[in-house]
Amino acid sequence: MHQVLDLGRFALESGADLPEARLAYTTHGVLNAAGDNAVLVPSYYTGTHASAEPWIGSGRALDPAEWFIVSVDLFGNGVSTSPSNAAAEVHGAAFPTVSIGDNVRAQHRLAERLGVRRWRLIAGWSMGALQAYEWAVRYPAFVDAFLPIAGAARCSPHNAVFLAGVEAALRADPVFEGGRYAVPPRAGLRAFGTVYAGWAYSQAFFRDGVYRELGYPDVAALLEDWAADHERWDANDLLAMLRTWQQADPGRGVEGGLAAALGGVRARSIVMPSSTDLYFTVDDNVLESAMMSRSEVRVISSDLGHVAGRPGVRAAETAVIEAAMRELLADR
Template identity: 50%
Template sequence: MTQEFQIFELGNFPLLSGEVLKDAKLAYQTYGTLSPARDNVIVLPTFYTGTNSRNEGFFGAGRAIDPARHFIVSPNLFGNGRSSSPSNSPAPQDGPHFPLVQMWDNITAQHRLIHDHLGIEKIALVAGWSMAGCQSYQWAAQYPDMVEAILPFCASAKTSPHNFVFLEGVKAALCADQNWNGGDYDSPPVAGLKAFGRVYAGWAFSQTFYREGLYKQLGFKTIEDLLVDWEVDHVEGWDANNLLAKLATWQAGDISAGPLYNGDFQAALGAIKARAILMACTQDLYFPPADNAIEAQYMPNADFRPYDSPWGHCAANPGNDPGFTAALDNNIRELLQG
């Protein structure tokens, strides 16, 4: 049986903040076969509550991304429980003591895996949903000569102030648990994790989704049933410190952070050479299409393509909106055809 993921040892890994992530580990998985010309590489980073296993819903036989034709590399975000995270790091970087890992750091580590370890010089496409899409922008800005195309969907090149505030809300709900104890909890802060899930559910879907009762298509009879499911998912599926470590990465998201662009966001966007399709959902509550429209103005080869879906941010979740999936595959095919 094939293992779910592999580990690339990074050693003591310097971070953009100046700290060092000790004995860092990057979890990843590959699918398909690298072509003799090494020109069929697709990178699919992971999203906020995702792993490389969850990314398997974005490709398959007959899909735009197909392991029969492509060599797919799916690296896991630091903090997601597979790569180095608060939950699996030894003291003194365990739990709430885990350092801030930024998008720059994630992509630096992924570059070491893909370029140095796997010996790949060119990436045909970097694509992804949500925080994975944010990483696709980062890849194209940080290594502009290596990335030929990107397709971020329901994502942005820089975390907006409103997005930052939304994340402060879910974070506050989690940390209000009396068992939180600054992250040094003896047992999981279950009430906080449940609150986190409930608040998040209000943002993940659109107002239209709830008004039209689309939650019934997911098998829930009532809104309360959906909310309880989101509670259970966060309690059973996630370590609280891991959630907050990735949340900090998300809040700090900015492709211009670091020594290449020194905070000049327009310059960072302008340096992206990759062909790009920016695919927003018009009813996404925290990655609104207006952000992508602004980005496209400064990117030399970007096409802004909003898609209207009442599923909001979760339009991209495999299986939710067949129309979104079809449009995504069509856009991917176009980019891969050049």
């Protein structure tokens, strides 16, 4: 069962605000007296606090017997404040743009409320990686280490184009009505999920039939699963998180841009792209890692595409990630 931090009227970087804002989270383990055995796991796109559970448990790198683990929900994911559950003035299509920075500022409030004085590690996959970078830039003295997996510091131009494509598929449904739909735009939601499936995996994943390893008898079954999964989502929630993702850039507004922002990071990082990710690419990760003084790139060799490293998908990738977690947690 998740817990909730009431943030009141939460001011956003855009100048708008969220009335009655709520940040959802779960905790595992016990915070020590120094407040420094804490690990943060931010949620990813269409993920929740529960999505991190495959990484957490006895004998795992994130063992609650040793670490105080906080799994936190993004604004827009349907658990924290989102278009689908927000106060009337920002409900649905009226929901304002929430930045990665807004999420991290709210998470900082949560850390203070919980008594966390330092994050020993921030580990995040995909959009979770975007938040990990933002934490390291915004609160450099608060973060010892971070592990961005199949993610990046910012949304690259090509990544933004991919997101524009899936958004266009959803908005093309006439039922969508600019976000003021009377009934769910199911055709648009299914189109969104279908288009997304082609970006989530690699060419080899489809060519070599790796989808069978994940329980799909054929490509048609995989596409139906992605369509059905996205059909269950609230359309405005999907687009709220998408806007957060698309505008991610910790260098925005910083003199010197991204290089200057990342140059101020004190934390050690192991940056772990997937070798076959189609939109968070190895090349982007290499460029960003070079901007930080205590960073290295370790490529996850995988045929899963972007999905490589998602909690609970494949044991081989999880083992590589957990080895990096243990290394970072042991390094003071």
